[in-house]
Amino acid sequence: MGQTKFDAVKVGTGEDLVTLTRWVIAQQQHAPEATGDLTLLLTAIQFGCKFVASKVKQAGLINLLGLTGTANVQGEDVKKLDVLANDIFRNSLIASGKTCMLVSEEDENALVIEDHNQRGKYIVTFDPLDGSSNIDCGVSIGTIFGIFKVKDSENPTEADLLRCGREIVAAGYCMYGSYCEMILSIGNGVNGFTLDPAIGEFIMTHPEIKLPPRGKIYSVNEGNFKYFDEPCKKYVEQVKQKYSARYVGSMVSDIHRTLLYGGIFGYPADSKSKKGKLRILYEVFPMAFLIEQAGGKATTGTQPALDLVPEHIHDRSGIWLGSKDDVEDLEACYKEQQ
Ligand code: AHM
Ligand code: MG
Numbered sequence: 001m002g003q004t005k006f007d008a009v010k011v012g013t014g015e016d017l018v019t020l021t022r023w024v025i026a027q028q029q030h031a032p033e034a035t036g037d038l039t040l041l042l043t044a045i046q047f048g049c050k051f052v053a054s055k056v057k058q059a060g061l062i063n064l065l066g067l068t069g070t071a072n073v074q075g076e077d078v079k080k081l082d083v084l085a086n087d088i089f090r091n092s093l094i095a096s097g098k099t100c101m102l103v104s105e106e107d108e109n110a111l112v113i114e115d116h117n118q119r120g121k122y123i124v125t126f127d128p129l130d131g132s133s134n135i136d137c138g139v140s141i142g143t144i145f146g147i148f149k150v151k152d153s154e155n156p157t158e159a160d161l162l163r164c165g166r167e168i169v170a171a172g173y174c175m176y177g178s179y180c181e182m183i184l185s186i187g188n189g190v191n192g193f194t195l196d197p198a199i200g201e202f203i204m205t206h207p208e209i210k211l212p213p214r215g216k217i218y219s220v221n222e223g224n225f226k227y228f229d230e231p232c233k234k235y236v237e238q239v240k241q242k243y244s245a246r247y248v249g250s251m252v253s254d255i256h257r258t259l260l261y262g263g264i265f266g267y268p269a270d271s272k273s274k275k276g277k278l279r280i281l282y283e284v285f286p287m288a289f290l291i292e293q294a295g296g297k298a299t300t301g302t303q304p305a306l307d308l309v310p311e312h313i314h315d316r317s318g319i320w321l322g323s324k325d326d327v328e329d330l331e332a333c334y335k336e337q338q
Pocket of ligand 1: 076105127129130131132133221249250251252267277
């Protein structure tokens with residue numbers, strides 16, 4: 001050694017700001033088998049969320065509101081921001097080199113990364129901009145994503161996509177609202193990070209989110225009440241005697257409120273939408289995973305939502321999720337009927 005003196009630096013005492021990137025790297029360091037691939041994938045998702053957040057804010061000013069004039073594979077009108085958000089996430093995820101297949105609400109088919117040099121071991125399922133009907137009136141919308149690991153990245157198959165929700169590795173959403181917040185779970189609880197636009201970083205603001213066992217809010221589109229089956233009708237009649245109603249109509253926002261305040265959110269299958277409205281791979285599974293990781297429950301009414309196995313990438317399911325005791329009240333209405 002020469003003459004230079006060294007001071008020992010203690011890193012990560014927890015007293016300063018924890019960015020999302022720093023938090024993810026710290027998780028990687030605690031997992032000896034980790035390769036850093038998930039860290040890079042989450043960086044790509046983070047970038048997509050920041051990009052979309054900035055476009056959502058400017059949408060009214062740069063001609064991004066309104067329809068494209070086309071419908072997606074599910075027959076729904078496509079908004080300009082839906083398309084832009086889809087392009088942003090698709091490009092960012094492919095460029096990460098850590099995915100081998102992508103499933104987006106906006107794309108009819110699953111996307112397979114053909115270039116072997118650009119291929120990684122993860123599958124990402126995502127709804128690039130959820131809450132489409134709220135885009136043009138400036139109500140909170142969001143991005144939802146789920147991450148699975150492929151069995152063999154050299155040979156990704158349909159079976160890698162059509163699998164049980166229990167096999168999800170990580171999931172989250174980003175809400176573009178009065179503040180922009182990323183909620184993430186990699187299977188060890190749920191944490192929330194708020195985007196600080198001044199520095200362009202997500203900063204941990206909601207560590208270790210836990211749902212209260214019971215809430216005081218129910219959230220369901222009661223305009224569909226006449227289509228509900230008897231157990232749903234019974235539950236809604238019962239809960240409205242004691243709880244407040246809140247329904248944004250953007251799943252991300254309704255789930256965000258549920259995670260923070262407790263209560264129950266539902267979009268059940270009914271006689272109009274026989275399989276429900278929300279899509280299993282990129283709406284139901286990621287949200288059910290987050291809610292369970294936060295100590296809540298997620299059910300179709302008769303089975304845990306994460307036990308579902310879709311038969312098609314855009315399959316739908318009825319779903320109720322939220323505080324454990326509230327979801328169990330709903331389940332009890334189904335059990336009574338059996
Ligand atoms: P989208 O993916 O086309 O935006 O549809 C999903 C949205 C959810 O965010 C929300 O919970 C639900 O559809 C609202 O549907 P409705 O307008 O029928 O209440
Ligand atoms: Mg959606």
